[in-house]
Amino acid sequence: MDITEVPVSRDSAGKSKKNKKQKKKKSAEGAVEGKETEEKKTEKKMEKMEASFPPTFSVSEIKNKQRRHLMFMKLKQEKRKQKMQLKKKKKKEREALGDKAPPKEVPKTIENQRVYDETTVDPEDEEVAFDEGTDEFSAYFNGLTNPKVLITTSDRPRGRTMRFCEQLATVIPNSHVYYRRGLPLKRIIPQCVSRNFTYLMVINEDRQTPNGLVLCHLPDGPTAHFKVSSVRLRKEMKRRGKDPTEHSPEVILNNFSTRLGHTIGRLFAALFPQDPQFVGRQVATFHNQRDFIFFRFHRYIFKNEKRVGIQELGPRFTLKLRSLQKGTFDSKFGEYEWVLKRHEMDACRRKFQL
Amino acid sequence: MQHDDVIWDIIGNKQFCSFKVKTKSQNFCRNEFNITGLCNRSSCPLANSQYATIREEKGQCFLYMKVIERAAFPAKMWEKVKLSKNYEKALEQIDENLIYWPRFIRHKCKQRFTKITQYLIRMRKLVLKRQRKLVPLSRKVESREKRKEEKALIAAQLDNAIEKELLERLKQGTYGDIYNFPVHAFDRALEQQDQESESEEEEEEDDEDVGQREFVAEEEVEESDLSDFEDMNKLKTSSDEEEEETDEEEEEEEEEMEVQTKASGSKGKSPANGSAVRKKRAYVEIEYETEPVAKSRATS
Numbered sequence: 001m002d003i004t005e006v007p008v009s010r011d012s013a014g015k016s017k018k019n020k021k022q023k024k025k026k027s028a029e030g031a032v033e034g035k036e037t038e039e040k041k042t043e044k045k046m047e048k049m050e051a052s053f054p055p056t057f058s059v060s061e062i063k064n065k066q067r068r069h070l071m072f073m074k075l076k077q078e079k080r081k082q083k084m085q086l087k088k089k090k091k092k093e094r095e096a097l098g099d100k101a102p103p104k105e106v107p108k109t110i111e112n113q114r115v116y117d118e119t120t121v122d123p124e125d126e127e128v129a130f131d132e133g134t135d136e137f138s139a140y141f142n143g144l145t146n147p148k149v150l151i152t153t154s155d156r157p158r159g160r161t162m163r164f165c166e167q168l169a170t171v172i173p174n175s176h177v178y179y180r181r182g183l184p185l186k187r188i189i190p191q192c193v194s195r196n197f198t199y200l201m202v203i204n205e206d207r208q209t210p211n212g213l214v215l216c217h218l219p220d221g222p223t224a225h226f227k228v229s230s231v232r233l234r235k236e237m238k239r240r241g242k243d244p245t246e247h248s249p250e251v252i253l254n255n256f257s258t259r260l261g262h263t264i265g266r267l268f269a270a271l272f273p274q275d276p277q278f279v280g281r282q283v284a285t286f287h288n289q290r291d292f293i294f295f296r297f298h299r300y301i302f303k304n305e306k307r308v309g310i311q312e313l314g315p316r317f318t319l320k321l322r323s324l325q326k327g328t329f330d331s332k333f334g335e336y337e338w339v340l341k342r343h344e345m346d347a348c349r350r351k352f353q354l
Numbered sequence: 355m356q357h358d359d360v361i362w363d364i365i366g367n368k369q370f371c372s373f374k375v376k377t378k379s380q381n382f383c384r385n386e387f388n389i390t391g392l393c394n395r396s397s398c399p400l401a402n403s404q405y406a407t408i409r410e411e412k413g414q415c416f417l418y419m420k421v422i423e424r425a426a427f428p429a430k431m432w433e434k435v436k437l438s439k440n441y442e443k444a445l446e447q448i449d450e451n452l453i454y455w456p457r458f459i460r461h462k463c464k465q466r467f468t469k470i471t472q473y474l475i476r477m478r479k480l481v482l483k484r485q486r487k488l489v490p491l492s493r494k495v496e497s498r499e500k501r502k503e504e505k506a507l508i509a510a511q512l513d514n515a516i517e518k519e520l521l522e523r524l525k526q527g528t529y530g531d532i533y534n535f536p537v538h539a540f541d542r543a544l545e546q547q548d549q550e551s552e553s554e555e556e557e558e559e560d561d562e563d564v565g566q567r568e569f570v571a572e573e574e575v576e577e578s579d580l581s582d583f584e585d586m587n588k589l590k591t592s593s594d595e596e597e598e599e600t601d602e603e604e605e606e607e608e609e610e611m612e613v614q615t616k617a618s619g620s621k622g623k624s625p626a627n628g629s630a631v632r633k634k635r636a637y638v639e640i641e642y643e644t645e646p647v648a649k650s651r652a653t654s
Contacts, residue, residue: 109509110509111509184484229503250523252516254519278529278530278532279532283516283520285512285516285519287512287516289507289509290502290506290509291506292502292503292506294506296512296516300520302520302524305521305524305525305533308517308520308521308524310517310520318503318507320499
């Protein structure tokens with residue numbers, strides 16, 4: 001007898017998994033999810049039937065709901081028992097072998113299973129090195145320019161956003177907060193350029209919290225638009241230290257591996273002055289994990305050469321890149337180097353862009 | 355026949371008018387042809403046979419006049435005249451079209467026309483300024499992203515990553531001479547390298563000491579004492595920073611330090627030199643009370 005495959009919808013499969021955990025073995029009233037889901041679940045495991053059932057028998061063929069339910073639960077229990085036995089056996093073998101046991105398997109994580117991105121930067125790649133030597137940040141990295149940052153907001157900022165701006169200004173040395181009086185960005189940018197600003201940072205606000213960040217490198221550099229989330233201001237943070245001092249912090253950039261990631265990393269690096277003052281013992285971290293960039297600001301102290309203590313000061317927030325545009329801010333006619341396209345890029349769980 | 359008064363009597367006061375909006379202080383009229391927007395005897399478009407309004411459509415203003423002879427055909431009752439875009443010319447047009455009409459209607463028409471042109475001008479100005487773009491948020495997407503962010507945060511293990519990075523930077527020496535640790539790392543590395551030759555060196559040193567003490571007794575002793583005390587100082591500073599594990603190693607290394615060049619040893623000892631000098635003097639005062647020895651000490 002052939003077994004027909006019933007198309008499984010994801011929702012019902014998910015729901016049935018949840019419901020099964022709540023069910024008890026012999027409760028007839030527990031079968032709320034209906035016979036459909038059970039059918040689908042059992043048909044998935046068609047190939048893994050036990051010897052106790054005749055080979056062509058499937059649980060879904062029992063017409064009586066209660067009995068079908070019972071048989072299904074029995075099936076699940078059998079499977080679980082087998083799994084436990086297998087585990088125990090493996091553990092015994094491992095103990096028996098002792099040193100010669102094969103090494104423990106590394107559990108699969110999303111980072112392990114990440115789809116290889118062909119734009120991943122090789123450290124020795126000459127082309128990348130050449131590009132980076134001649135791109136818009138080369139002036140900064142060659143020590144020619146000093147960063148000068150202008151921080152502003154969208155129209156009519158509310159208290160939280162203004163406080164966030166002020167705290168950012170203490171974190172980034174040589175930065176100024178200006179009130180945006182409804183001026184269009186295209187008019188602000190030439191003024192900034194004429195006053196030797198290197199960066200323009202616009203914090204967009206929605207419902208009294210910051211939710212967007214536009215970071216524009218000024219002498220026609222790239223413009224990056226980020227989504228800001230989980231903003232914690234200084235007074236909301238537990239166990240924080242005193243306010244940061246005026247020393248320039250060090251910068252840590254973690255996990256920026258692809259070409260795009262490199263560009264963004266350099267974008268962040270150029271915010272801070274080239275020579276950090278180690279006396280201040282402050283460090284600003286931009287850590288990229290699964291396309292989320294976490295920003296933290298710490299003060300560190302070396303207890304001995306193997307241990308370091310860090311204490312968080314300063315605001316913390318997470319960024320997610322939405323778009324990267326080649327010139328300065330121009331949403332209409334700008335040339336976009338990269339735009340987040342949700343349907344293409346978020347389709348695969350293991351594929352990341354940065 | 356249109357009996358205005360009768361109509362007003364009915365809809366205005368006694369019975370229902372579907373266009374009337376009642377509020378606590380005032381009555382408004384929702385009829386689109388109403389000239390003032392209030393529900394009055396003189397403003398009601400239903401209760402006045404001679405009536406005119408100004409309406410605008412897509413930026414164009416029209417003068418609408420009610421032709422009561424066509425009251426039987428309500429769709430054709432209103433006549434419209436397109437007004438010119440020039441404000442003064444349009445006012446003249448209104449005047450000439452409503453030439454013998456009651457003062458009230460003429461006046462109100464012009465007022466309404468003025469208001470309309472003003473708001474049209476403002477609309478045109480706003481379009482030139484910055485437009486606010488409203489981007490719709492999809493709840494599902496937002497909650498998904500939030501979840502992903504939480505998981506990413508857990509996977510990131512930020513504190514560990516930061517600490518690791520800082521320690522690596524320390525090892526690589528980006529911090530230069532600020533911290534005293536590099537000395538110990540250096541010593542430890544050296545100790546690991548020279549572990550094989552340690553025993554030999556010790557024997558040699560003993561031989562040298564034995565040999566040299568006969569000739570240059572004091573200086574040799576001083577130097578060894580010096581190095582001893584420098585190491586002691588190092589030990590002291592290290593204990594300040596809670597490193598007792600290296601004390602034993604320090605003691606082992608004392609003999610090695612003699613063999614090594616002073617330069618290498620003094621690299622990390624520069625901060626401790628001050629204390630070493632102090633220690634030297636203390637030692638001298640206690641043990642060597644003869645002046646010539648002290649003087650030579652001071653000069654060296």
